[in-house]
Amino acid sequence: MDLFVIFLTGLTTGGLSCLAMQGGLLASVVANGKEQEHDAIVEKKQLKTEKNKKKYLKKLQDSNFSLQSFDQMDWLPVGMFLGAKLVSHTILGFLLGALGSAITLSLGVRLAFQVFTALFMFATAMNLLDAHPLFRFVAFQPPKFTQKMVRNSSKSKALFAPVVLGFLTIFIPCGVTQAMEVLAINTGNPAYGGLIMFSFVLGTMPLFAIIGVATAKLSEGWYTTFSKVTAYALIAMAVYSVNGVLIVANSPITLQKVAEPVTYFFSSERFASTPSAPMAKVVDGVQHVTIHILNQGYSPQYVKVQAGTPVELTLQSNNTYTCALAFILKEFDINTFLEATDTQTFAFTPMKPGKYTYTCSMGMYTGTLEVT
Known part of the structure; x- marks a missing residue:
């Protein structure tokens, strides 16, 4: 550069x-x-x-x-x-x-x-x-x-x-x-x-x-x-x-999680009849998930995958210069730094259902990976 x-x-x-x-x-x-x-x-x-x-x-x-x-x-x-x-x-x-x-x-x-x-x-x-x-x-x-x-x-x-x-x-x-x-x-x-x-x-x-x-x-x-x-x-x-x-650290207690019941009550998601995020696509027995690293955060911010099925996670950045480049998904040992324009792929198999936070190293930009 x-x-x-x-x-x-x-x-x-x-x-x-x-x-x-x-x-x-x-x-x-x-x-x-x-x-x-x-x-x-x-x-x-x-x-x-x-x-x-x-x-x-x-x-x-x-x-x-x-x-x-x-x-x-x-x-x-x-x-x-x-x-x-x-x-x-x-x-x-x-x-x-x-x-x-x-x-x-x-x-x-x-x-x-x-x-x-x-x-x-x-x-x-x-x-x-x-x-x-x-x-x-x-x-x-x-x-x-x-x-x-x-x-x-x-x-x-x-x-x-x-x-x-x-x-x-x-x-x-x-x-x-x-x-x-x-x-x-x-x-x-x-x-x-x-x-x-x-x-x-x-x-x-x-x-x-x-x-x-x-x-x-x-x-x-x-x-x-x-x-x-x-x-x-x-x-x-x-x-x-x-x-x-x-x-x-994906702690169960954060300011966002404490305020979540209040924000959910006033959000449109409370009245939605369908899930807010579709399940990941499965190709040849592998769930494929792509997260775009943007200057303003991550897209999508909510991802759903099935427990017990391998996941291939692809991270893509394009002229990005913010904290979002430092991507962490702690529960699955993903801790990486992308270049401004980069593509990185990770494979893991989620076994335990739950919601896991992916975030930048400062906790400024976040998203959720839900295992069902």
């Missing part, structure tokens, strides 16, 4: 997909940076009591006060986060091109890191809301040798945490990122593999930078309000992330 096309993919669908997956980490970087900055202000003013601290911060809010250092704290954490993300993904692309699929992460490991990210976002939210001193552990402290290298303590923190979180993004890739990783593997060339990941992540950076700096700018003089809004947004992102893991 042309590197410019890869860059454009990152600039468009890749940026949006990655923001949905990693936006919480970026929000955490900005929020923690602002909290540390305000703590430094309060400490400098030697405000010992909590009452005096709140009174001083309220004064800043009422006057829309802005320190000169705010400008630096707007772009520095975001820049370090994105820089670390770019470097880590370029290194990853180099390794993928050199070693191939031998170093790719398993589904279980990817889901574990996604859960870890959700827990981190939730803990950050609780820290911003001052729910309990325990949650202050999410404010990363740089090693002492790093603090000696960077004399200003607040600047040291501003450099350290975003770099750590930026590197961690390689463990929580969105579906489009995973598709780019497959391209890097298929090159068999370390240099070109690195260029693929570099071009893609570079394309995603403008959107991340705009969101990150804009968030920081909006927070000037409004720290208390910003903290609460960010905390609630992080909680929502954490719930969304965990729900995606539950969908991929």
Whole structure:
């Protein structure tokens, strides 16, 4: 694939997909940076009591006060986060091109890191809301040798945490990122593999930078309000992330399944006299099912097959560049990444009747395979 096309993919669908997956980490970087900055202000003013601290911060809010250092704290954490993300993904692309699929992460490991990210976002939210001193552990402290290298303590923190979180993004890739990783593997060339990941992540950076700096700018003089809004947004992102893991794992409890009775009650399907999906066609004793991988999801979204009869599942993509390319049907050990235009076939025999979810790696696009 042309590197410019890869860059454009990152600039468009890749940026949006990655923001949905990693936006919480970026929000955490900005929020923690602002909290540390305000703590430094309060400490400098030697405000010992909590009452005096709140009174001083309220004064800043009422006057829309802005320190000169705010400008630096707007772009520095975001820049370090994105820089670390770019470097880590370029290194990853180099390794993928050199070693191939031998170093790719398993589904279980990817889901574990996604859960870890959700827990981190939730803990950050609780820290911003001052729910309990325990949650202050999410404010990363740089090693002492790093603090000696960077004399200003607040600047040291501003450099350290975003770099750590930026590197961690390689463990929580969105579906489009995973598709780019497959391209890097298929090159068999370390240099070109690195260029693929570099071009893609570079394309995603403008959107991340705009969101990150804009968030920081909006927070000037409004720290208390910003903290609460960010905390609630992080909680929502954490719930969304965990729900995606539950969908991929075909858990009996997801937000969609909990809401299903309500959505079914108001749907036209409740009044339908015929099944919403026909049975798969049987040719020479094999059930043939074709699922089209589209930019907006999967078609069809509901498939019926007979238990005890072999199934041949064909996945087809055509100029698709979204998370849908990372296709997972966990119960039948199908976990694959398609190229933008690709066809892949899988064979399995369903034995246990039930409804099984097929989904992208983020749980964003889903469908149902019903075994009767």
